[in-house]
Amino acid sequence: MKATINDVAKRAGVSMKTVSRVLNKEPNVAVTTRARVLQIAQELNYTPNFAARGLASSKSYLLALMYDDPGPTYIMEIQSGAIDVCREHGYHLVLEPVKVPKSGLAGPLIEDLEARLKRLPVDGVILTPPLSDSQIVLDVLTRLKIKYVRVGPSKNLQAIRDKETGLTVFMDDRQAAFDMTEALIKTGHKELGFIQGHPDHGSSYLRLEGFQAAINKYGLIVPTSRIVQGDYTFRSGIAAANALLSGSNTRPSAIFASNDDMAAGVVSVANRLGINVPAELSVCGFDDTPLTRKMSPQLSSVCQPIYEMGHMAAKLLLSRGDENLPSVQAVDYKLIFRGSTGRYLKDV
Amino acid sequence: MKATINDVAKRAGVSMKTVSRVLNKEPNVAVTTRARVLQIAQELNYTPNFAARGLASSKSYLLALMYDDPGPTYIMEIQSGAIDVCREHGYHLVLEPVKVPKSGLAGPLIEDLEARLKRLPVDGVILTPPLSDSQIVLDVLTRLKIKYVRVGPSKNLQAIRDKETGLTVFMDDRQAAFDMTEALIKTGHKELGFIQGHPDHGSSYLRLEGFQAAINKYGLIVPTSRIVQGDYTFRSGIAAANALLSGSNTRPSAIFASNDDMAAGVVSVANRLGINVPAELSVCGFDDTPLTRKMSPQLSSVCQPIYEMGHMAAKLLLSRGDENLPSVQAVDYKLIFRGSTGRYLKDV
């Protein structure tokens, strides 16, 4: 049978409690005692019983990752980052897909969420976009007194900067979009086009803001016809590119799409129309998804450190009490230039 | 405070045990008693304590999904399918990423796996490729007496067909590749090229076998120079396409790549060489990943019902005892024809 804490205690000639102290790295154990217990635990191949610990301590040693379909790559990266931290702390990660209803009715969602969280009372929740902005979800968690961390929230950014919010990990989408736009302008582009993301996602607005701020800074003018609404899908990128490239007006020399899928749509339309990318048209995206490297020319984009965000999120949840860890964490992005902007033209 | 089973029992005027019976849907409870208990449980907003159940029953009510980077989309689909079944059974899904070392040394992997599984003794494990074929992993699970289901194993397929194996969910890669090849041939193609997948993945061989079987059936000849080794990456698809398309020999009229990423590489090379897809070259992939719809022309491919495989895997694990459920489950694939093969040319 599997060894229990009692087996270890007996063999070590100490009480159960002392073994518990050693294993939980509590202070106040004689060095020699600690060493002996540790060795015997190893000899017996002892590992504490998960359920028993949970029951006695009323902790679950579980963190939940809540998501509502923000794309498989994104979630997997967040997961990886979070899992690595969980491991260090003896925690595990469970998955909680959540469907936020498109239209008003929040009732069923709230009930469902509560039921699930009561069934499996996790010690903390990682919220990914768009859930990080869902007041409904935040309210439920607050009511159930479950700790949470918001990853990439896009609303209330001002409050975040003022640290009036809870645990948060975010990337400065606005600044990143600003930087990318500035890079395009500095390469000589004056005729810019922009494709906005899904109207329900806060990031859409932040990225647009960054774009416009750079435009303004350099005194350029972008007519409203050059700013097209998309919804983060490839298909919407196609539609937007058609509007931008095949009209009777002069076409832009560079298009900044709010994500990679839409940018891929632009490249695809350009190819069909015989517009050479990047010679006649520069294109860049956002998110630096794997897709950027699965097209020709490869796509310039903004790289979010998603793994790191997941890592930091779990860390914030599991390192409570560490005053050295600010509750709001900004992570760094990177501009990645590839063939599609022609700055550093690379072979595929 | 949160209600316990005792609160419900007292209020209902029955014993704890009876409440337990009702909640676990055990037989032998008077209908009226059952109804009363159920109602009171609801009034008290009672949900059983996860840890206490686990401790008392020595079950964990947890399933693990083990994976070694088979692609984010794949894992997310499997996850979704598995989670939906877990929910129905009051189970939860935890994630266990596993790194199988490239070269020989299995020691650390075995130790790590054992340590993790002893820490969190899940009630069952879902194994995804390439882990479904890892004898090391299978051995550890067997030794720890942990139930597992293999998803998409590619070795020992014969044994699988003979039902000499454990729980298994699989898709007939060989037959699917055969069908796709046959479809190309029936469209009139005689000069076929094939790009093989990663040599470490069993699916590479099965897909090649299917391709060759169809070639043989129709009495065609494919010189070895038309069968190129890839490794499932876009980059390897590029290299393979260069070998296939820019040599001095006549080029194939259709290329079947063993996965979508490589097929995307082929289309990309064709575009660069000015070879029109599908007019001059048909291309098809395998897996029907989102990438197929993020390129022009869109890619024909073989659609694996991945969600369904995850669903079935969890079902096999959680429905033990149900004799009506065969322990080996084959799921259906579908050939999806899009622009890249020109059979059903569609606008993007």
Place this chain on the structure above:
DNA sequence: CTGAAAGCGCTTACAG
């Protein structure tokens, strides 16, 4: 620095 006792909230194994 260490330990004895109680208890977390369920299920199991019986008994009736």
Place this chain on the structure above:
DNA sequence: CTGAAAGCGCTTACAG
């Protein structure tokens, strides 16, 4: 059809 008792393997709250 129902229940009383024991126990799962830890941690908490004390006491010393």
